[in-house]
Amino acid sequence: MGFRFRNINSMCRTYITRVSSQSNNYYHPIIQCQSLNFQFQNHPSSVCSNQHYLKIPIRWHLGHSHDHHQQLSGKDAENIFRLGLASDVGLAAGKALTGYLSGSTAIIADAAHSISDVVLSSIALWSYKAAKAPKDKEHPYGHGKFETLGALGISSMLLATAGGIAWHALDLLLDLLSASPEVVGQSSANEHVHSHHHGIDMQHPTLALTVTILSISVKEGLYWITKRAGEREGSGLMKANAWHHRADAVSSVVALIGVGGSILGVKFLDPLAGLVVSGMILKAGLETGYQSVLELVDAAIPAENLMPIRETILKVEGVKGCHRLRGRRAGSSLYLDVHIVVDPFSSVSAAHGVGENVRHQIHKSHPEVSEVFIHIDPAYFQFSPSTMDQLGLEGCKEHSSNICVDDLDIDAVVYNTLSTKFPEKMGVERITHHLLHGKILLEVEVSMSPDTSIRDAMKVAEEAEKEIMKAAPNVFQVSVKLRLGRPIPEYQLQ
Ligand SMILES: [Zn+2]
Ligand SMILES: [Zn+2]
Numbered sequence: 001m002g003f004r005f006r007n008i009n010s011m012c013r014t015y016i017t018r019v020s021s022q023s024n025n026y027y028h029p030i031i032q033c034q035s036l037n038f039q040f041q042n043h044p045s046s047v048c049s050n051q052h053y054l055k056i057p058i059r060w061h062l063g064h065s066h067d068h069h070q071q072l073s074g075k076d077a078e079n080i081f082r083l084g085l086a087s088d089v090g091l092a093a094g095k096a097l098t099g100y101l102s103g104s105t106a107i108i109a110d111a112a113h114s115i116s117d118v119v120l121s122s123i124a125l126w127s128y129k130a131a132k133a134p135k136d137k138e139h140p141y142g143h144g145k146f147e148t149l150g151a152l153g154i155s156s157m158l159l160a161t162a163g164g165i166a167w168h169a170l171d172l173l174l175d176l177l178s179a180s181p182e183v184v185g186q187s188s189a190n191e192h193v194h195s196h197h198h199g200i201d202m203q204h205p206t207l208a209l210t211v212t213i214l215s216i217s218v219k220e221g222l223y224w225i226t227k228r229a230g231e232r233e234g235s236g237l238m239k240a241n242a243w244h245h246r247a248d249a250v251s252s253v254v255a256l257i258g259v260g261g262s263i264l265g266v267k268f269l270d271p272l273a274g275l276v277v278s279g280m281i282l283k284a285g286l287e288t289g290y291q292s293v294l295e296l297v298d299a300a301i302p303a304e305n306l307m308p309i310r311e312t313i314l315k316v317e318g319v320k321g322c323h324r325l326r327g328r329r330a331g332s333s334l335y336l337d338v339h340i341v342v343d344p345f346s347s348v349s350a351a352h353g354v355g356e357n358v359r360h361q362i363h364k365s366h367p368e369v370s371e372v373f374i375h376i377d378p379a380y381f382q383f384s385p386s387t388m389d390q391l392g393l394e395g396c397k398e399h400s401s402n403i404c405v406d407d408l409d410i411d412a413v414v415y416n417t418l419s420t421k422f423p424e425k426m427g428v429e430r431i432t433h434h435l436l437h438g439k440i441l442l443e444v445e446v447s448m449s450p451d452t453s454i455r456d457a458m459k460v461a462e463e464a465e466k467e468i469m470k471a472a473p474n475v476f477q478v479s480v481k482l483r484l485g486r487p488i489p490e491y492q493l494q
């Protein structure tokens with residue numbers, strides 16, 4: 001009795017249809033495996049299948065990154081920047097108009113300051129919008145760092161403002177300590193470009209006070225709104241921008257205190273308040289600036305922030321462990337990469353499925369994460385203790401470098417051994433290689449004549465395993481399996 005075994009591959013015509021969808025960049029090749037004929041030539045009754053028609057969509061990846069996530073609060077956050085910008089425009093226009101109508105040069109000077117605020121708020125809004133732009137060819141990792149850059153810019157401005165106020169306050173203080181009252185009056189006219197020391201026009205006290213108090217209320221309100229949003233979003237740019245609003249508010253308060261002080265005759269109040277406020281702004285500027293620099297140099301995310309993410313990963317079914325979890329920030333988005341450990345004998349598609357679940361769960365539970373790169377590791381602890389002893393794995397490194405074995409050679413050895421030693425008894429259907437700790441484990445799927453008894457089949461399998469081990473000494477373990485049911489088709493992507 002002669003058997004002819006045919007490789008399914010050769011009979012399976014594979015068609016790949018590239019379907020490019022508009023919603024993403026992945027190709028979805030559809031494999032149509034037609035006419036999967038597999039049969040024992042002499043046993044027409046055992047025909048497995050004549051017409052298999054399979055459609056398996058496969059996702060191809062760009063750097064294995066799946067971008068399912070969109071910041072939900074992105075539009076709200078942008079609106080906060082717009083609100084800040086609109087307020088600055090309103091304040092600038094209102095001050096310019098009031099100054100023009102009343103003829104108060106101090107209010108007009110204040111309007112000039114508000115115009116510089118408009119510029120800064122525009123920069124903040126622009127960098128936020130730039131950061132939210134989807135990734136493109138030039139910026140494959142997205143534009144998140146634009147936000148960081150904007151935050152650094154505003155932080156530098158805060159530092160300059162703090163310096164300006166301090167300089168002005170010290171100037172006043174030195175003058176007060178050394179000179180006559182006339183000089184004090186003169187020095188307050190030395191306004192710096194963005195010194196935030198708003199002069200108050202004493203010729204129009206009611207109008208000047210109204211404008212100043214209105215400006216303080218608006219700016220302090222903006223500080224709180226922007227700060228809250230910044231903390232919710234984890235955006236350094238927003239926090240820095242919030243502090244810019246507050247810097248404007250508190251410097252106006254200093255101006256008020258200065259006026260109050262001069263009315264009460266306590267001239268030291270103005271420079272002292274100026275120094276306190278300068279210290280506040282300096283601290284905020286240093287903090288936001290330091291955070292931006294950390295972000296720009298890809299500093300590590302604090303371990304306590306990664307703990308909840310690790311817990312999420314470990315809860316996913318099929319995940320046996322995870323390590324090398326690390327993250328970096330780009331504006332309000334978080335980029336993660338992690339190694340997950342899965343069953344070493346699971347198929348590539350199953351392991352990939354576990355990885356996809358991990359990604360999905362992370363995005364669901366941690367919306368601040370915009371991308372996760374997942375590396376799949378086979379679990380090693382599934383060897384029984386006796387096997388571990390045999391392998392001598394104690395000192396073995398996790399990622400062995402010598403796992404690159406010539407797979408084709410082993411396949412040829414197995415085919416040759418079985419066809420020469422057991423020509424009448426079995427035919428090789430499929431060889432599955434497992435590489436664990438640099439050792440090769442083989443699963444050899446064979447088919448046998450239906451007349452073979454199970455006892456005989458087991459005996460032949462045992463002999464075959466021994467022969468393969470003899471012929472291929474680099475193979476650590478062989479398991480011969482009998483194919484009984486319908487085969488899983490093998491695919492060849494063309
Ligand atoms: Zn994937
Ligand atoms: Zn300002």
Ligand SMILES: [Zn+2]
Binds near residue numbers: 323324339377398
């Ligand atoms: Zn690993």
